Amino acid sequence: MSPIEEAVRLLKAQPEENVRIIVELLRAMQTSAKPNGAEKRIGAGRDEIRLPEGFFEHFDDANEEIAGIFYGEE
Numbered sequence: 120m121s122p123i124e125e126a127v128r129l130l131k132a133q134p135e136e137n138v139r140i141i142v143e144l145l146r147a148m149q150t151s152a153k154p155n156g157a158e159k160r161i162g163a164g165r166d167e168i169r170l171p172e173g174f175f176e177h178f179d180d181a182n183e184e185i186a187g188i189f190y191g192e193e
Contacts, residue, residue, distance in 0.1 A: 120128075130138055 130141065133141070
């Protein structure tokens, strides 16, 4: 079964209100699609966080600082 066929099968089993929510989400995902090389985007609900360029490449560099915040400076 292809992913499209499975999606249709699952959608048919949902109440109409759930389908409306899913369609709204798909529309939001379609309009927010960015070309290659655009900044990365993480979103939750209607809010979003825009991360600076290179964030994921340097995220681990902050491990000691983050540990200090949670466990106190040593």
